Amino acid sequence: MVGMSHITALHPRLVVEGADAALDFYARALGGTVTERFALPDGRVVHSMVEAGPIRFAVKDAGDGDPAPTGDGVPVIMSLDVSDADAVAERMLGGGATVIFPLADHGYGDYAGRLRDPFGHQWMISQRIEDLTPEQIQERVG
Template sequence: MTTVTPYLCANGAVDALEFYVRAFGAEETSRWTDPDTGTIGHAEFVVDGARFYIADEWPAGGVYGPTPGRTSVSLVLQVDDVDAFFDRAVAAGATVDRPVTDSPHGRGGWLFDPFGHRWHITGVVRPMSADELQQRVGDEYVIS
């Protein structure tokens, strides 16, 4: 099976890891720290079985974290209890982009973490045919 592991960058990866532990219940599994600067060159963490990598910004290599409130990538995280997970993240310092609501494809909400990454927290959705999804969406979109 081919997988994709998001490799996040943060201005303050130590603080970001602490946030993910508090907000998402993350488990840190590996950390490589520069002994001279204290910055993280590479770390790994897991949230509900999903693996992520993270490092501090590395300007010499052209690697920067996102601009808060403006990013080209969103991370979709499926969890068992959307409301509890979302509320815990907001209580830990995440900013609501779109509150948790029901939609044709399930329940979910969008938030930004304090480091500029955008997350879609969604529930596990049962598979639907294109026809069934089209019925739920109506005329708003054409599903193919």
């Protein structure tokens, strides 16, 4: 369809206390590899990616509005990569979603924001706007 955004990827983002320990656990337990890791100057991981066979998922430290699981809580953020973030956000908002973080250029190569769907699930909608090296991303994050 003309004007429709194309989905390019979907993966869960697991929010944890102690991302580096979690990354070590997931890599060992699943026979995977940590392929991306970006941290703030204080060491908190703001984004990392684990690949194990055909799966990939992100891991980040709790904070910035993202709580780690407590009790029966299951904080997972769906990260949806698309070709037109504004179009997807508009459709979601039209269907009853609400804005958690507005869509914006975050400086690390993505135009992104976060919405809560009418059922309580969080969706990070991202559109790649600049291809950066991992070193450039870390420099901009830290």
